[in-house]
Amino acid sequence: MGKTHCDISMSLDGFITGPDARVGNPLGDDDGRLHDWMFAMATGEGAEVLDEAYARTGAILMGRRMFDVGVEPWGDPPPFQRPVFVLTHEERDPMPMQGGTTYHFVTDGVDAAHELATAAAGERDVGIWGGADVMRQYLKAGLLDELQIHLVPILLGEGVRLFEELGRERIELKCIRTIETPAATHLRFQVLR
Amino acid sequence: MGKTHCDISMSLDGFITGPDARVGNPLGDDDGRLHDWMFAMATGEGAEVLDEAYARTGAILMGRRMFDVGVEPWGDPPPFQRPVFVLTHEERDPMPMQGGTTYHFVTDGVDAAHELATAAAGERDVGIWGGADVMRQYLKAGLLDELQIHLVPILLGEGVRLFEELGRERIELKCIRTIETPAATHLRFQVLR
Numbered sequence: 133m134g135k136t137h138c139d140i141s142m143s144l145d146g147f148i149t150g151p152d153a154r155v156g157n158p159l160g161d162d163d164g165r166l167h168d169w170m171f172a173m174a175t176g177e178g179a180e181v182l183d184e185a186y187a188r189t190g191a192i193l194m195g196r197r198m199f200d201v202g203v204e205p206w207g208d209p210p211p212f213q214r215p216v217f218v219l220t221h222e223e224r225d226p227m228p229m230q231g232g233t234t235y236h237f238v239t240d241g242v243d244a245a246h247e248l249a250t251a252a253a254g255e256r257d258v259g260i261w262g263g264a265d266v267m268r269q270y271l272k273a274g275l276l277d278e279l280q281i282h283l284v285p286i287l288l289g290e291g292v293r294l295f296e297e298l299g300r301e302r303i304e305l306k307c308i309r310t311i312e313t314p315a316a317t318h319l320r321f322q323v324l325r
Numbered sequence: 326m327g328k329t330h331c332d333i334s335m336s337l338d339g340f341i342t343g344p345d346a347r348v349g350n351p352l353g354d355d356d357g358r359l360h361d362w363m364f365a366m367a368t369g370e371g372a373e374v375l376d377e378a379y380a381r382t383g384a385i386l387m388g389r390r391m392f393d394v395g396v397e398p399w400g401d402p403p404p405f406q407r408p409v410f411v412l413t414h415e416e417r418d419p420m421p422m423q424g425g426t427t428y429h430f431v432t433d434g435v436d437a438a439h440e441l442a443t444a445a446a447g448e449r450d451v452g453i454w455g456g457a458d459v460m461r462q463y464l465k466a467g468l469l470d471e472l473q474i475h476l477v478p479i480l481l482g483e484g485v486r487l488f489e490e491l492g493r494e495r496i497e498l499k500c501i502r503t504i505e506t507p508a509a510t511h512l513r514f515q516v517l518r
């Protein structure tokens with residue numbers, strides 16, 4: 133069985149989207165700046181970090197909101213090429229897409245979604261790829277083993293914060309790898325229990 | 326003339342103190358966790374990072390609140406060993422302390438304080454060592470050249486955020502150095518104008 137990791141891009145001031153993220157404006161008003169390291173600027177080590185994240189991940193878990201804002205821009209085939217489990221309150225049939233992605237909708241909570249994704253991932257990891265609230269739910273549930281933050285050297289000033297409403301129960305992590313690339317610093321943390 | 330840099334310890338979730346920082350509880354309810362890398366755990370590279378920050382800094386600038394909560398625990402001699410300029414609204418005579426620290430109180434604003442500190446620093450840097458509001462004032466005023474964040478792998482959940490109320494005018498930075506030590510990841514950014 134693999135691990136459960138979260139991979140997410142964050143501005144230095146802690147935002148994972150610019151202001152006003154919504155359907156039709158999936159990344160908020162940030163023009164994709166937080167994800168440049170994956171696309172326009174993805175060369176050399178940046179591309180390797182991205183390839184590695186895909187290679188280790190057997191199934192992806194995401195929140196309903198991320199799915200709603202993302203499904204149109206991701207298109208068909210979506211970039212995932214593996215099963216995607218969407219945490220939602222709405223019963224819905226699976227959506228098989230081209231290229232190996234199938235969106236599965238899970239209505240019975242974080243534990244059930246994690247079990248399904250773990251089974252689908254096989255020997256590989258479950259990747260929690262957003263949004264912030266879903267990452268936090270798995271972190272608080274003690275189900276997150278690793279957190280890789282792609283720290284982008286920009287101050288956005290506003291947007292959706294990755295770390296918010298965590299409460300006062302401290303969580304210790306350990307930085308287990310740092311890779312510096314021109315467009316981001318890739319920090320991998322182990323969650324200590 | 327040196328640069329103006331900010332050197333500050335921050336939790337992974339963006340806090341520079343734990344909850345309830347005030348006089349008598351200068352670091353908030355964090356038991357000094359954010360500053361372990363400087364003290365208990367300062368060995369090898371961690372100690373080098375701290376020594377370097379002191380060596381490059383000819384004068385220190387800080388906010389009134391940081392001074393108020395810090396002056397008692399810092400004691401006499403304080404750890405600074407160089408002139409310290411405190412931004413305040415209250416006229417007050419300089420306080421010469423043992424070991425080379427003198428606290429100067431500047432009442433005519435961020436520019437004036439910066440000029441005084443720059444003159445006192447000579448060839449070396451002005452170090453803006455906190456708090457968050459003072460760092461942000463210099464950042465917004467375009468007077469900050471570099472920002473070194475000692476990123477501590479803990480989620481505090483609450484406290485004083487370093488980056489808040491920055492508004493929507495984006496600020497681009499460039500990561501110019503990363504040092505990973507057991508207790509913190511030391512990220513140095515150049516502020517791009």
